[in-house]
Each structure stands twice: as C-alpha cells, then as structure tokens.
Amino acid sequence: MKKVFARTRGLTDKPFHYCPGCTHGIIHRLIAEVMCEMDILGETIGVSPVGCTYNNYEYFACDMVQAAHGRAPAVATGIKRVHPDQPVFTYQGDGDLAAIGTAEIIHAAARGEKITAFFANNAIYGMTSGQMAPTTLLGQVTTTSPFGRDAAVEGYPINVSEMLATIRGAVYIERVAVNNFKEISKAKKAIAKAFRVQQQKLGFSMVEILSTCPTNWGKDPVASLRWLEDEMMAQYPLGVFRGGDLEV
Amino acid sequence: MSSRVLMKGNEVIAEAAIRAGCRHYFGYPITPQTEIMNYMARRMKDVDGTMVQAESEIAAINMVYGAAAAGARVMTTSSSPGISLKQEGFSYIAGAELPAVVVNIVRCGPGLGGILPAQGDYFQATKGGGHGDYKNIVLAPASVQELYELTVEAFNLADKYRMLVMILGDGTLGQMMEPVSYRDAEQIETVEKPWHVCGTKDKRQHRTVQSIYIDPDDLEALNDKLQAKYRTVEKQDTMVEMIGCEDAEIIITAFGTSSRISRNVLRLADDLGIKVGMIRPITLWPFPSEAIMEAAAADSVKSFLDIELNAGQMLEDVRLAVNGRKPVHFLGRTGGNLPTQKEIIEKIRTIAGR
Amino acid sequence: MTDFSIIIAGFGGQGILSAGIIVATAALFEGREVSWFPSYGPEMRGGTANCSVVISDQVIGSPVINDTDVLIALTGPSMKKFARHVKSGGLIIIDSSLVKDVPERDDILFFPIPASKIASEMGNMTFAAITLLGCLGAHTESYQRESFEKALYEALPQRHHHLIPEEMKAYDQGAAFQEVVLTPEAIKAVTCKTVR
Numbered sequence: 001m002k003k004v005f006a007r008t009r010g011l012t013d014k015p016f017h018y019c020p021g022c023t024h025g026i027i028h029r030l031i032a033e034v035m036c037e038m039d040i041l042g043e044t045i046g047v048s049p050v051g052c053t054y055n056n057y058e059y060f061a062c063d064m065v066q067a068a069h070g071r072a073p074a075v076a077t078g079i080k081r082v083h084p085d086q087p088v089f090t091y092q093g094d095g096d097l098a099a100i101g102t103a104e105i106i107h108a109a110a111r112g113e114k115i116t117a118f119f120a121n122n123a124i125y126g127m128t129s130g131q132m133a134p135t136t137l138l139g140q141v142t143t144t145s146p147f148g149r150d151a152a153v154e155g156y157p158i159n160v161s162e163m164l165a166t167i168r169g170a171v172y173i174e175r176v177a178v179n180n181f182k183e184i185s186k187a188k189k190a191i192a193k194a195f196r197v198q199q200q201k202l203g204f205s206m207v208e209i210l211s212t213c214p215t216n217w218g219k220d221p222v223a224s225l226r227w228l229e230d231e232m233m234a235q236y237p238l239g240v241f242r243g244g245d246l247e248v
Numbered sequence: 249m250s251s252r253v254l255m256k257g258n259e260v261i262a263e264a265a266i267r268a269g270c271r272h273y274f275g276y277p278i279t280p281q282t283e284i285m286n287y288m289a290r291r292m293k294d295v296d297g298t299m300v301q302a303e304s305e306i307a308a309i310n311m312v313y314g315a316a317a318a319g320a321r322v323m324t325t326s327s328s329p330g331i332s333l334k335q336e337g338f339s340y341i342a343g344a345e346l347p348a349v350v351v352n353i354v355r356c357g358p359g360l361g362g363i364l365p366a367q368g369d370y371f372q373a374t375k376g377g378g379h380g381d382y383k384n385i386v387l388a389p390a391s392v393q394e395l396y397e398l399t400v401e402a403f404n405l406a407d408k409y410r411m412l413v414m415i416l417g418d419g420t421l422g423q424m425m426e427p428v429s430y431r432d433a434e435q436i437e438t439v440e441k442p443w444h445v446c447g448t449k450d451k452r453q454h455r456t457v458q459s460i461y462i463d464p465d466d467l468e469a470l471n472d473k474l475q476a477k478y479r480t481v482e483k484q485d486t487m488v489e490m491i492g493c494e495d496a497e498i499i500i501t502a503f504g505t506s507s508r509i510s511r512n513v514l515r516l517a518d519d520l521g522i523k524v525g526m527i528r529p530i531t532l533w534p535f536p537s538e539a540i541m542e543a544a545a546a547d548s549v550k551s552f553l554d555i556e557l558n559a560g561q562m563l564e565d566v567r568l569a570v571n572g573r574k575p576v577h578f579l580g581r582t583g584g585n586l587p588t589q590k591e592i593i594e595k596i597r598t599i600a601g602r
Numbered sequence: 603m604t605d606f607s608i609i610i611a612g613f614g615g616q617g618i619l620s621a622g623i624i625v626a627t628a629a630l631f632e633g634r635e636v637s638w639f640p641s642y643g644p645e646m647r648g649g650t651a652n653c654s655v656v657i658s659d660q661v662i663g664s665p666v667i668n669d670t671d672v673l674i675a676l677t678g679p680s681m682k683k684f685a686r687h688v689k690s691g692g693l694i695i696i697d698s699s700l701v702k703d704v705p706e707r708d709d710i711l712f713f714p715i716p717a718s719k720i721a722s723e724m725g726n727m728t729f730a731a732i733t734l735l736g737c738l739g740a741h742t743e744s745y746q747r748e749s750f751e752k753a754l755y756e757a758l759p760q761r762h763h764h765l766i767p768e769e770m771k772a773y774d775q776g777a778a779f780q781e782v783v784l785t786p787e788a789i790k791a792v793t794c795k796t797v798r
Contacts, residue, residue, distance in 0.1 A: 012454070042450035045318070048458075057456040063445035065317045066458035068340050071310035074302065078314025078322070079445065081272055081298045086447050104310070107303035254627050254636065280642055363642065391661075424665045425623065425638035427630055505664075512605075512663030588668045 021221025070101025112169030130216035172243030264399035271297030309337030319444030339378030343459025364584020365419030392426035488536035496525030612676030736776025
C-alpha cells in the first residue's frame with residue numbers, strides 16, 4: 001500500500017502535551033516539516049521559550065536550548081555568533097516575546113541578527129492560566145482583566161509585526177494564521193521563506209502566527225477558530241509587513 | 249614569560265581572555281570596567297572573534313548562555329549594578345551546567361551607589377544572588393599580574409566543572425596600571441563537550457540544553473549532582489595565600505585590593521614588635537575555611553582582623569571558620585574609600601594593646 | 603626605595619593621565635615596581651583629572667595615595683586640594699603660568715615653573731606637563747633622563763615620535779629649575795590675600 005501521510009522526522013516521538021484545539025501543535029509540525037524539506041534539520045538549533053511551549057525542546061528533533069523568559073532572541077544571538085552558518089530559530093509566545101522579552105526581540109531585529117523568530121500570538125498567557133497579554137484585545141476577558149481589557153486602565157494591544165517592520169535589520173516580517181488549510185499552507189511558505197532569508201544571511205526574520213487558546217479563551221476549538229478569524233484578525237491583519245518583494 | 253609591560257587591569261583581563269581562547273564576548277557599558285569591552289571590540293577583529301554590545305546586561309548574560317551552550321569559550325564583564333541584572337542568567341547557567349566566565353569590577357553600592365572601588369558584592373558573588381541552590385567559583389585577584397593569571401585559570405575551571413567562574417575585582421584593580429608579563433603561549437586545557445549544541449548532522453539524537461526539570465525526582469537528581477560537583481571543587485580547587493602566619497599573634501584576613509593594602513602593614517607591625525600574618529583567600533568560593541580553622545587552633549594566634557571594602561561580608565565566613573575559638577575584629581571602609589595603612593596599624597595596636 | 607608616591611593633578615585635556623603613564627613607564631624601565639591609578643568619572647574633558655603613581659623596590663600595596671611624596675599641580679584648585687596631602691619634606695611642583703597661589707606650607711620643597719609659558723614658546727602646549735616631569739626627574743630618584751626618553755617612545759603613538767627630541771628640550775628646561783624657598787612671610791601674604 002502506498003504511504004500518503006507520515007509523521008515528520010523533524011519531530012520526536014514524544015506526544016505533545018498541548019490542550020485539545022490548541023494550534024501550537026500545527027505550528028510545531030510546520031516548522032519541523034520545513035526543516036526536513038529544506039534538509040536543514042541536522043544543522044538547525046532551536047531555542048525554547050518560557051510559556052506553554054517551554055519544553056518543545058523535547059518535540060523538535062533538532063538540537064535545542066531552553067531559554068529564560070523572554071531571552072530567547074539573546075540566547076539565539078549567542079548561538080548564532082558561535083555557529084554563524086547554521087540556522088537558529090526561537091519559538092516564543094506573546095508574553096515571552098512582546099512583554100518580558102520586548103527589548104531582546106527589538107534589538108535582535110535592530111542588529112539584523114541572522115536568526116528567525118516564530119512568534120505564536122494567542123492574545124493570552126496560557127501556561128499561567130489566562131492572564132492578559134500585551135496582545136490581548138480590547139474588551140477581551142482574562143483573569144487579570146476580568147471586566148474586559150479597558151484601554152483606559154490596561155492600555156492597548158501591541159502589533160508586534162507592524163512595530164518590527166519599522167526596523168531596518170528586520171528584513172522579513174510576515175503575519176500568518178493556522179485557522180484553516182489555506183492559511184496553514186501560507187504559514188508553511190512563510191516559515192520556509194524565513195529560513196531561506198536566514199540561510200542567505202540577509203538579516204533578522206520573524207513569522208507571527210495567530211494561534212488559539214481554547215482553554216483560556218473559554219471556547220471550544222471550533223468557536224476559538226471563529227474568534228481568531230472574526231476578532232483577532234481585525235486587530236492583527238495577516239500579510240507581509242517587510243520583505244514582500246524579497247526573492248529568496 | 250615575556251618582559252614586563254605596563255597595562256591597565258581591565259585591558260589585561262580582556263587580553264588574558266583572548267589568550268585563553270575566548271572568542272565570544274557580550275557586554276554592556278558600565279564604569280569602571282568599560283575598557284574591557286573597548287579592548288574586545290578592537291582585538292576580537294584580529295582573532296576572528298565576536299564582540300556584541302548587548303541592549304542590557306540581561307541580554308548579555310543570555311547571549312553568554314547561548315554561546316556557552318553552543319560550545320564556545322565565552323565571557324561577559326560588568327560592574328555591580330549590571331551584575332545584579334545578570335543574576336537571572338547566572339542561575340540558568342548553573343542549572344544548565346554551562347561553562348562561562350564573568351568579571352565583576354565592583355563599585356560601591358547600594359543602588360546606583362558610586363563608581364569608586366568597593367568589595368560590597370562579596371555576599372552576592374559567593375552566596376548566590378540568583379534563585380535556587382547553586383554556587384559559582386569566585387576568584388579574587390589582588391594585582392594586575394594576577395588578573396591575567398586568574399582570568400586564564402577561570403576559563404580552565406569553567407570548562408573543567410561546567411560552571412560559571414566569576415572574577416571578583418574592584419575599581420582599583422580594573423583602573424590601575426601595573427606591570428604584567430605574559431606567558432609566550434597559554435596552556436589551554438581543552439575538554440570535550442559532548443553536551444553542546446552544534447546541529448545533529450543527522451548522525452545522532454538531538455541534544456537539549458536546559459535548566460528546567462518538571463519531575464521532582466529529576467530535579468533532585470540534578471541538585472544532587474550539582475552538590476557533589478561543588479564538593480569536588482571545594483576539595484580540588486580551593487586557593488589561598490598564607491603570609492607570615494607561623495607564630496603570628498594577629499592574623500589579617502583580606503582579599504583583593506584590601507589584601508594589597510594590608511600586605512604592606514605586616515612589615516610595619518613587625519617594626520612595632522607585633523607579629524601579624526595574613527590569610528588571603530584567592531578563591532572566595534570555595535572559601536579556604538580549613539586554613540582559617542587551622543590558624544584559629546594555633547596557640548600563638550590571639551585574634552583575627554578582617555579587612556574589607558564593605559561593612560563586613562567575608563567577615564561572616566571568617567567567623568564561621570574561626571568558630572568562636574578566637575575573637576575576630578573588623579575594619580571596613582565603604583563609599584569608595586580605602587583603608588589607609590595608618591588606620592590598619594592603629595587598629596592592630598588597639599587589638600594588641602600596645 | 604620604599605613606596606615613592608606622585609600625584610599629578612589638573613584638568614582634563616592637560617595630558618595629566620598620560621604624564622603619569624610616562625612616569626610609571628620610565629620607572630619600570632629601571633626595574634622598579636610601579637603602579638598608576640587614575641581619577642575616573644563622568645567628566646572626560648574640562649573636568650578635574652588626576653592620577654597617582656607609586657614607584658617602589660618592593661611589591662606595591664595601595665596604588666591609591668593618601669599622603670604623597672610629590673604633587674605636580676597644573677591648576678590652582680588641584681594645588682589647593684592636594685597641597686595638604688604632601689608629606690613633610692616632599693615636593694610641590696606647579697605650573698606657575700596657571701597656578702598663581704603658593705602652598706601654605708613651609709615644610710616642603712617648592713618648584714614653581716612657568717611650564718605653560720615654556721610650552722607656548724616652544725609651540726606645543728602638551729610640553730607643559732613634560733617640563734614639570736623634567737623637574738621631577740632632576741630632583742628625585744624617580745627616573746633617569748634616558749629612561750624618561752625611552753618611556754616617551756614607549757608611551758606615545760608612533761605618529762608623535764618626531765616630537766620627542768623637542769619634548770626632551772622641554773624636559774631639560776624643567777630640570778634646570780631650582781627650589782624656591784617659601785618664607786613664612788610669603789605664605790602669609792598669600793593667605794591674607796585669600797582671606798581678603
């Protein structure tokens with residue numbers, strides 16, 4: 001019988017611990033598949049964050065380093081300076097990248113550090129059970145904005161891709177989503193492009209991936225996908241913010 | 249050994265690191281140690297290394313963490329307020345068992361404090377500073393020549409034990425110029441690093457560098473391993489200098505700059521007919537408790553005098569080692585002031601009662 | 603020789619720190635132990651600058667000087683600040699073109715040298731400090747003339763080496779100056795002026 005589908009060797013056999021309906025698993029798989037298809041799995045070094053994906057060093061089959069909260073871009077910088085010809089990526093959530101690690105991501109971009117950041121934005125702190133994130137939408141209820149995020153009290157969401165796109169060292173910035181087959185396949189293309197940008201030593205690249213958190217959003221997986229499409233995409237439009245014309 | 253050249257302490261640290269095979273340096277400017285970074289910026293180009301000026305001390309220590317995980321000999325340097333920021337990284341480096349060298353050219357605190365020399369970071373350096381049960385090896389040079397020797401040694405110790413090794417200097421040592429002679433070539437003790445990340449090359453299982461262990465038994469096993477390692481360091485690599493301690497009546501304990509000042513007092517005390525010796529810890533952790541215990545047990549020794557550029561920090565370790573057998577006196581200055589020989593002699597006369 | 607200490611003080615831009623390095627280098631060439639320690643701080647230009655040099659035949663304890671054997675002062679405020687720290691019998695050497703006061707001490711050897719005027723006449727203001735160091739070399743056992751010259755070659759960048767013969771002329775001018783005896787009356791006159 002012809003085998004039409006198999007697990008990617010970019011991932012280990014370790015079962016994911018993610019909640020049902022969480023899209024981290026899809027993102028992991030896309031990154032792993034891209035590494036295999038580009039034949040860079042044996043060269044790549046990844047950096048795990050603090051957050052729900054803290055232990056994705058157990059899932060990715062490439063060499064992995066676990067970093068302190070928000071510091072993944074700095075850790076990746078250290079790795080990349082030692083192994084300048086090998087792909088280095090970070091995998092970070094919105095608390096990690098857009099709150100505690102804001103300085104690290106901005107300056108990695110400003111240095112044009114030849115690394116790739118995969119930024120999973122689900123508008124909430126997942127691991128600590130549903131606190132407000134920098135990317136939480138106005139009106140969104142979280143455990144620390146129990147009456148809905150009020151701009152007068154909690155301020156506004158940060159659009160990270162748009163912000164980083166103003167930095168010259170950031171040569172490729174795209175926001176994608178993993179809510180349906182079409183977007184997933186676009187996300188995979190973006191991930192591959194980011195790795196190619198890095199291979200060609202053009203500068204810093206980031207792919208922001210809109211992601212769901214059914215558990216902490218208090219929605220079932222399908223409703224979560226709808227909320228991502230209706231609410232999140234309004235605040236965080238998909239598209240290429242920098243490097244759209246890059247031929248790599 | 250080459251002929252003696254006059255060099256600034258901070259620059260000697262940088263040169264020594266390069267001679268020890270350090271090719272990656274990450275830092276953030278802060279007085280009084282910035283010359284290290286300036287020197288690295290120039291010299292790393294010659295040796296095909298990298299110097300990255302990080303956005304913060306936090307970023308710098310995390311770059312060190314990454315470069316160490318990637319298998320490199322790596323260093324960061326800073327001064328007290330910056331070292332406080334790096335504590336997060338120290339704890340992670342300890343947990344992940346990474347070799348790294350950190351230099352603290354101490355200035356006076358607390359807070360932004362001042363930029364003058366001090367030894368007020370002894371507690372932070374030797375007792376942790378970051379979270380969790382861990383130790384860093386802490387070396388305390390007392391001259392520019394020793395800054396060179398101990399910086400090279402720091403890299404060897406870091407690799408030997410997979411530990412963070414801190415060089416605890418101060419503004420005096422960093423800013424002063426003194427003659428230094430370099431060896432023609434360094435004995436770089438290269439060790440295999442079968443744990444470092446460099447890509448699997450599709451030939452082996454993936455490696456992970458981490459400090460997180462969710463399973464309590466796994467984490468306890470790591471802690472047991474670390475503690476066993478620390479006991480080995482204590483046994484094998486405690487360093488101390490003893491000066492004129494045989495039949496001394498008073499023993500001065502002092503490290504780094506305060507030991508330099510104290511050293512010249514020994515002779516002056518001798519002229520006054522008071523026999524004073526000195527125990528100078530070169531490793532502040534592991535602390536040379538045994539040397540002090542033995543001295544405390546000697547009949548000739550009547551008392552100890554601990555001299556520091558702080559309000560009494562190593563004093564606690566000295567008292568623990570003396571364990572009540574003899575009185576331990578203290579002379580300390582803060583705020584960037586250094587004790588004078590005159591002050592020390594006065595103190596000795598008061599203690600000796602003559 | 604036990605620890606022999608020298609404080610050189612003035613303002614940033616006068617070559618104070620370099621002067622100290624040249625002194626330390628010259629003594630190092632004579633096989634001595636040396637240390638050099640700068641004032642360091644936020645003012646890079648125009649603020650106060652000083653450095654301490656210790657020369658010894660034994661291991662040097664503190665590179666930071668409390669009581670000094672020699673003060674070389676290139677500004678009035680630095681003379682006032684450090685004059686009281688000069689040991690009895692020590693030397694105070696001033697650039698008398700810039701320092702108009704005399705130290706209120708009669709237990710020291712006083713060398714007022716119009717160093718800036720000499721340097722100006724020679725067409726290079728950086729020679730002022732060298733002139734004062736000539737006096738130091740001639741009246742103490744800090745270093746010999748030839749060690750000083752060698753130190754200039756060591757301490758100065760190659761592009762300034764062509765100036766060294768001229769600098770040594772400035773050195774010799776400084777070396778020729780003799781002590782001016784400070785009478786109590788002279789000191790009193792200055793003190794009264796200060797009070798008025």
